[in-house]
Amino acid sequence: MMEFKDPVVRVENAVEIARDLLVIPNQRVGLVPNIGVIGGTEAVLVVDTGLGVENAASVLLFAAEVARGRRIYLTTTHFHPEHAFGATVFAGEATYLVNRAQAADLDRKGAGYLEMFRGLDPVIARRLEGAQVPVPDAVHDSHDLDLGGRVVRLRATGRGHTLGDQVVEVPDAGVLFTGDLAETGQFAIFPWFPPHDTDVSGLGWISVLDGLLGTRPSVVVPGHGDVGGAEVLANVRSYLVELRDETWRRRGSELVAEEVRELMIARHPEWEGREWIEPGVACLCAEHPA
Secondary structure, rough: OOOOOOOOOOHOOEEEOOEEEEEEOOOOOOOOOOOOEOOOOOEEEEEOOOOOHHHHHHHHHHHHHHHHHEEEEEEEOOOOHHHHHOOOHOOOOHHHHHHHHHHHHHHHHHHHHHHHHOOOOOOHHHHHOOOOOOOOOOOHHHHEEOOOOEEEEEEEOOEEEOOOOOEEOOOOOOOOEEEEEEEEEEEOOOOOEEEOEEEEEOOHHHHHHHHHOOOOOEEEEEEEOOOOOHHHHHHHHHHHHHHHHHHHOOOOOOHHHHHHHHHHHHOOOOEEOHHHHHHHHHHHHHOOOO
16 A cells, blocks of 8 residues: 655755746655746746645745746646545635636536545545645636736647646747646656546557647646756656567456556666556556557
């Protein structure tokens, strides 16, 4: 059984990676995302909330201190609880923007994910006390948000890690926030939970990463793990292609999941999140062309 550290967002560890652009790093703590605070002359955008009310309250307080009277916006990279299930704390203090597919994810699957996460571990259940499925203030397909002297692009990517994935581009700084489309130091997270949720697409995910690589970001802020350059995207894409090819090569074997898991661990022994290899294999088996 997995053991969970208390997923606390440590706002005191925020680092400025570009002018008026801070990242609150997850420091490799499970269920803690990398959180962004992006400023312009008139407004500040927060990217992701952390898990639950207490974490989100810390993030909101930190963002308000950074904003110093500027308007505050919130967006989330996808609907999963550690990224979005603190958004209700921002109600009345910030405008919450998400893409249309993510809003549908929250509406259709949010309650089920909240229940599932509460059952993971008592420490997670405690963090989710009082948490509710958030409702966005505004929904878009893709949106250019003018913060004053800085335009931030909120881009729905299409089906990958979820149906409602969104990246956040800061063009003047060359920075890209990916959510869980990219992570460092761990195997890609495949939320493949049949029959309840089979929206993740390994093939779609590879295609999304191809598009993101084409934007040539200078700095990539992954959903979890260390900030890096475009190699963050390239490394995740390489792993997904590797997982696809090795899975499809063994698709007829009754031991496909076990064989691929052992192979991936042998190739990436230092990575965390080994529990996500087999769901990835199952997803890619289902996507094999007939």
